Amino acid sequence: xxxxxxxxxxxxxxxxxxxxxxxxxxxxxxxxxxxxxxxxxxxxxxxxxxxxxxxxxxxxxxxxxxxxxxxxxxxxxxxxxxxxxxxxxxxxxxxxxxxxxxxxxxxxxxxxxxxxxxxxxxxxxxxxxxxxxxxxxxxxxxxxxxxxxxxxxxxxxxxxxxxxxxxxxxxxxxxxxxxxxxxxxxxxxxxxxxxxxxxxxxxxxxxxxxx
Amino acid sequence: xxxxxxxxxxxxxxxxxxxxxxxxxxxxxxxxxxxxxxxxxxxxxxxxxxxxxxxxxxxxxxxxxxxxxxxxxxxxxxxxxxxxxxxxxxxxxxxxxxxxxxxxxxxxxxxxxxxxxxxxxxxxxxxxxxxxxxxxxxxxxxxxxxxxxxxxxxxxxxxxxxxxxxxxxxxxxxxxxxxxxxxxxxxx
Numbered sequence: 001x002x003x004x005x006x007x008x009x010x011x012x013x014x015x016x017x018x019x020x021x022x023x024x025x026x027x028x029x030x031x032x033x034x035x036x037x038x039x040x041x042x043x044x045x046x047x048x049x050x051x052x053x054x055x056x057x058x059x060x061x062x063x064x065x066x067x068x069x070x071x072x073x074x075x076x077x078x079x080x081x082x083x084x085x086x087x088x089x090x091x092x093x094x095x096x097x098x099x100x101x102x103x104x105x106x107x108x109x110x111x112x113x114x115x116x117x118x119x120x121x122x123x124x125x126x127x128x129x130x131x132x133x134x135x136x137x138x139x140x141x142x143x144x145x146x147x148x149x150x151x152x153x154x155x156x157x158x159x160x161x162x163x164x165x166x167x168x169x170x171x172x173x174x175x176x177x178x179x180x181x182x183x184x185x186x187x188x189x190x191x192x193x194x195x196x197x198x199x200x201x202x203x204x205x206x207x208x209x210x211x
Numbered sequence: 212x213x214x215x216x217x218x219x220x221x222x223x224x225x226x227x228x229x230x231x232x233x234x235x236x237x238x239x240x241x242x243x244x245x246x247x248x249x250x251x252x253x254x255x256x257x258x259x260x261x262x263x264x265x266x267x268x269x270x271x272x273x274x275x276x277x278x279x280x281x282x283x284x285x286x287x288x289x290x291x292x293x294x295x296x297x298x299x300x301x302x303x304x305x306x307x308x309x310x311x312x313x314x315x316x317x318x319x320x321x322x323x324x325x326x327x328x329x330x331x332x333x334x335x336x337x338x339x340x341x342x343x344x345x346x347x348x349x350x351x352x353x354x355x356x357x358x359x360x361x362x363x364x365x366x367x368x369x370x371x372x373x374x375x376x377x378x379x380x381x382x383x384x385x386x387x388x389x390x391x392x393x394x395x396x397x398x399x
Contacts (some may be wrong), residue, residue, distance in 0.1 A: 004300055007287075014289060074283025081261050081279045082302055211264055 001092055004079070008096020012062065021058040021104040022111075028054040029112030040117050047116030048126055052170045054112075055105045058095075060136040060162060064155040066097060066145035066205070076206060084181035087203030090142055094199055098138035106130050122177055124180060129173045129187055136169050136191030139198025144203035150209055170193075212239050213274050214349050214380040215260060220269035222255045228254050228267070230399055237380035239348075242371065242391045245384040247399035253384035256399070257281070257353040260382060275348035276303075280355055284338040288327035292318070295326050296341055303345045312344035313337075315373075316366055332358045336366075343370050350374055350381040356389055364389070 012018075032050050033043060067090075070076050079089050106127055113123045144162040148154035168190045175183035214237050221231040229252025237243055245253050258264040259271060263281045286295040292310055300306045313319045314334040321329065329337060337357040342350055350371070356364055368390045371381050383389050 003298065007298060011287075045388055072283070074281055074285035074341060077261075077278065077283070078285045078299065079302075080263055081277050 004089070004092040004121065005096045005099070008093055009099055011065070012096060012100030018100075018104060020061060021101045022108040023170070024058050024061060024103055025051075025054045025108035026112055026115075028057065029108075029115045033115060044117035044119065044122075047113075047118040049174040050116055051109050051112065051118070051126055052129075052133075052173045053083075055109070055173075056137060056163070056166050056170055058101055058105050058108075059134065059141050059166075060159060062101070063099070063141055063145045063148075063158045063162070066093060066142055067143065068149040068154060068200070071209065072147050077210070078123065080210075085203060087199045087205040090146060090199040090206065091203035093202070094135075094139045094142045094195070097142055098135050102130065102134035102138065105134065125169060125177050125184075128136065129176045129184065132188050133169045133173045133191050136194035136198075137166060139194045140166055140169075143198040143202040143205070146205035146209075149205070160188070213272070214238060214241075215274065215382065216272040217230065218270045218272070220259065220271060221265045222252055222259050222264070224252070224255055234269075235395065235397065237349075237382065239378040239380065240300050240375045242375055242381045242394035244283045244389065244391050244394045244396045245382065245399065246386065246396060248386060251399040253386070253399060254281070254353050257351050257382065257384050260374070272330070272363055273349060276345070277349045277351060278342040278345040278347035280338055280342050280350075280352040282353065282357075283382040284326075284334050284341075286326045286334070286341070289325060291323045291325055292329070292337055293322040296306060296337065296344060299341050300344045301356070303347070305344055305346050308344040308346060309340075312340040315343050315370055316340045317363065331362065332360060335359055336363055339367055339370065343374075348379045352381065352385075354385055356385055356387050357384060 029050065036042060076089060109126055109130060118126065140162055144158045147161060148158045151157055172183050172187035172190055176187055216236045217233050222229045235243060245256055247253055255264065259266050261277055286333045297306055300309050313322055316339050318333060318336050318340065321333060336398045339355060355367055359367060374381055382392060
């Protein structure tokens, strides 16, 4: 399992992949003040939500290379021949994807706090929410990537599939920024559900795709 | 000792039956050559033997670990060849066999070359080296001669002979002749 996670991380971070989520997140955070104007109060109110939307898009960014290349190149076949279950492969990919983008997004959230007018207490809640919610986003990303692997234009389809399913994470994550413990608990529950179900769905998709 | 047994196995692609009621038993030192033109189901048979596809009917029994050579090399293109093979050898607990496997396929000098820089034939030999390094008792080779020159084909045949002599069983699916002394032949 560790060898496969390390491989996923190496692929995620190769070719500047580590910086990509940070740059993407910062770009979104920079664009918003330009789009809505220099109203500090408004920015502060929506900043957390913007950060969550940016995190969601950062999770979606590498979706085309999460599963499809390994299916096409025979890597998944070789793992299955060695006794790996499809769900086990998906779990390793989920952990690798989470390690590949979540710390970078959390770092970028800290850097973009000033741009979005997020104060320190809210930033703490945002970071805690990202820590809890990004595993769910990673699991959803891998499951979606497995579902669209082999489809022409899979990246675009992946966005259409994943974004609606990720709405609860974004809603509860943004809701938790108001200090509501209930929203944070719902965020944790949603993330846990996605972490438990995502690898099973992804594994089934890979198995069906093979036959 | 039985290593790979097909008992009245049927295989299909979609709704089209490719073969039916196929039975054989491969023990230590045995080899089976599955031959036939393109599209008759050789690769499907190999994938069923590897456990990647379920048979439509019948049962498959494997008596040991499997090393599979398929069309896809399954080697990370960005890595040097020795590291790309080392990933799989690490999973197989056979990291110390990588150098010998590369030498057996005549590509020891390419050990530090990234996989993406290899030619088609060199990549094929690297994929065969992955099989050799795995040290699994059952080899399933799908069109192993594709992309190989005459010298490389001889190396492949020597590797197969060594595996058989070491107590393994080898199933080769090929539409071109591969020298397998005393092998049984199934024509699809």
